[in-house]
Amino acid sequence: MDFRNEKSPLENFKETDMVSFLYELGFQPSTIRGHDYWYSSPLRNERTASFKVNRRLNKWFDHGPGKGGNLVDFGILYYNCSVGELLQKLGSALALDQPVHHYPAQPHTEQENKIQILDVKPLFSTPLFQYLSERKIPSKIASIHCKEVVYDLGGKHYYAIGFGNKSGGYELRNAFVKLSSSPKDFTLIDKGSKDIHVFEGFFDMLSYQALYNNSGKLQQSILVLNSISLFEKARSVLETHEKINLYLDRDKAGMDQTQYAVSLGHRYQDKSSLYQRHKDLNDWLVSFESVHRKYLNLKRGLNPNESL
Template sequence: MEFRKKGLPISEAKQIDMVGYLSAIGFEPDKVRGVDYWYRSPLRTENTPSFKINRTLNRWYDHGIGKGGNLVDFGILFFECTVAELLKKLDDGFSFQAPVVGLPKINGEKENWISIIGDYMLSSPALLNYLGQRRIPTDIAGIYCRDIRYEMGGRKYFGIGFRNDLGGWEIRSPYFKGSSSPKAPTTFKNSSEEVMVFEGFMDFLSFISLHKNIPFKSYDYIVLNSISFFEKQRIFLESHERVRLYLDNDKAGKNCTAYALSLDNKYTDDSTLYKYHKDLNDFLASFGRPPDML
């Protein structure tokens, strides 16, 4: 078939999980009822969700326009393209990037390395939609993040990039969490007596979003980018009069917080702000969710 030569086989495209695919391009369900996932239509502007995906059938239906079908039917409407163009883009893994299932972990093998192709101003609609889902204002994200284009395993991808102190990148998208070498924390030094400590950059951006009326230079900041860097950063942290911890509410984060509190009374646990959430960004993202989504 021509499609098999020029793009993803149409039979494979139809098998892509639609809930995962919509998440990849920046759309999350407003509510879930059994196997039915309800969205505010990606195909038009609306306030009340009327776009449904039946996950068992892996098919969608937009009640507002009276149309439905499989992922291919959706893609040609959403991207205003031909079937061949959609299949080619799905296979290329770029602009119409499909959800990546079973990506190999970065373990040092050359074929699994992340190679950065370029970084650009944040402008991708999919990435901006993802930031919106996480309740991160675009103007704040634009100061600290870039639109990263990278290659892994011979395929090209894109994501939100956050640079560390050694020039490596933390990369996030709706379907991928990873980093390029070298791995390191990211610090912002403003000669403050207080330092704010975060595990990941989404939590850092959440803090800035929640405190946007406070001058940025009021504090020093460190994004560990991995909890494993905490011990190596103690000299920097303990050079401050106060170290405020905004670590995750999982086992690793709680253990690190407990360890830090046992070291010195200059450490404080500020995770009480989001004690019912997994991390600070989850707390921020919960604002405005319908009650049944909390």
């Protein structure tokens, strides 16, 4: 994205072609009808594409919740942040050197869009640690469980925080990207314990570590689904344990899956009440850290919004 003109970064972002932006995030349309591009919603889990982008108007509408707007509105919902925080993420994206390039008139072939892993190494890059800090994840915990992954997409090289699964694929995240490399699978961290903790995404697992086990050395086994759709595949592993603690998202898909799991037997326990007013465990952690910082600053007689 080139912000080197008279318009503000927010105005430039608002005018960015949304189809191209979604392509950079890893989302491609399932159907194109004239100016209308239809996607499985990036904002929630669904099986039938009901998220529409009108490319001529550069506006989106999600028919599930009945919400829509421009790219700024989408960015705020997608990253669950304020306008100011979105601007900070745009700054991180510039540092990551990941410009939004023009999406072709028709989708690329599967081979052209396939992510190719080029290098896997310990976390090193400052923008990635900055992103972890924004998500309130201590770098020492992230460094234990994650790698820095360099990958090729469409002939361009990028890098992201990588979380490996049991089949050799990676979940890839940075301030502007939410992708997965093939093969998609769940991640098992087996400690031989009688209990197992289950998380939908790896940032929730890292959040749990930040809250309860700051050393990063796990005491109990953990399974990260990496996608709610992998629950059934993971059941054979989960049900070898006496107690299965569920920390799934509190959106409709996550709550439906939790309710289904609990119905399977008493071993499944819903632990999401901890963050009942939040989307997921990481969202709660970010909110908790913010409130805690303000409390400490008030005790010290400082501006409540100052960084500690």
